[in-house]
Amino acid sequence: MSIRWLSALIFVLSWPVLAADHGAAHFFFYRINPGDEAKFEAGYQRHLDWHRQHRDPLTWYGWTVEDGERDGFFVDASVGEPYEAFDHRVDLADDAADAKVHVSPYVTPTGRPTFQLLRKVSTATPLEDKEPSKRVQVTFVSVRPGHERQFEQSLVVSRKALLSMREAPAHTWYRLVTGGESTQYMLMVARDDWASFDRFHEDVPALLAGDEGALRAFSAAVRDMRTEMWRYRPELSNLTKTGP
Incomplete structure (x- = not known):
């Protein structure tokens, strides 16, 4: 040898x-529909207001991808909590309903990986x-x-x-x-x-x-x-x- x-x-x-x-790190990737960037941002801000009004204890980060194959994509993530926290999300059904109105019309989800x-x-x-x-x-x-x-x-x-x-x-x-x-x-x-x-x-x-x-x-x-x-x-x- x-x-x-x-x-x-x-x-x-x-x-x-x-x-x-x-420490769990949940990421969500979205491709914004062409021409819907402004509508998406306004709708996503309204959806974040829903989280605040419901006293969601989870932290949510948002980013825009600036280069590479996913240039222009939006990424959000909740990090720094145990995995168990996602079993007890605030009013999950109403959360999904609000997102369906304010976010979903303007994006296409492309992935939701969870990291450790x-x-x-x-x-x-x-x-x-x-x-x-x-x-x-x-x-x-x-x-x-x-x-x-x-x-x-x-x-x-x-x-x-x-x-x-x-x-x-x-x-x-x-x-x-x-x-x-x-x-x-x-x-x-x-x-x-x-x-x-x-x-x-x-x-x-x-x-x-x-x-x-x-x-x-x-x-x-x-x-x-x-x-x-x-x-x-x-x-x-x-x-x-x-x-x-």
Whole structure:
């Protein structure tokens, strides 16, 4: 066995399996019907008013996708709660009826994946802390079945590298639970503006460049990656209060 392969094998076997964080992250993707953007935004704001009037305890974030294949899509999400919270949503039937009037005529739903926060490989959790950035760089990673352990172990190394970089923005990792290809992960990198790329632009392989075993494990595990930028829409969001 070569020294390189021995290094990779030692890396894979030396880390324990990461413990799961039970923070649920429910995402909903919508394609806005052509020409209905203004009607959708006005209707969605009215629907958020319904949530406020019914004292919905869930936090709802809204974004517009700015590039990639889903350019122009709207994304909303509820994060930072246990999975059980979605079993006790406020007046679900009336919620659906209100959405049918104010939102559904203007959009086509395209997906509703649920992710699990991986806090131990993340450097910060802006959404769970209700401190969203003005933009967020979102990378979806498809991992080969059976390589999840190696992939997550490589993220431990990337986190260590990030914590040593003064200009590194918040990196938050999630693992898909249901609603898509099962071996899928999502990385959200906080970005306030495009100038943030001048200060920090390293991707995960670059972060792993100093650890041959981790880089080899990551490269063997990843099947595909795609990235897009989302713009936070505070007027299309509802952040619940945590205090009195």
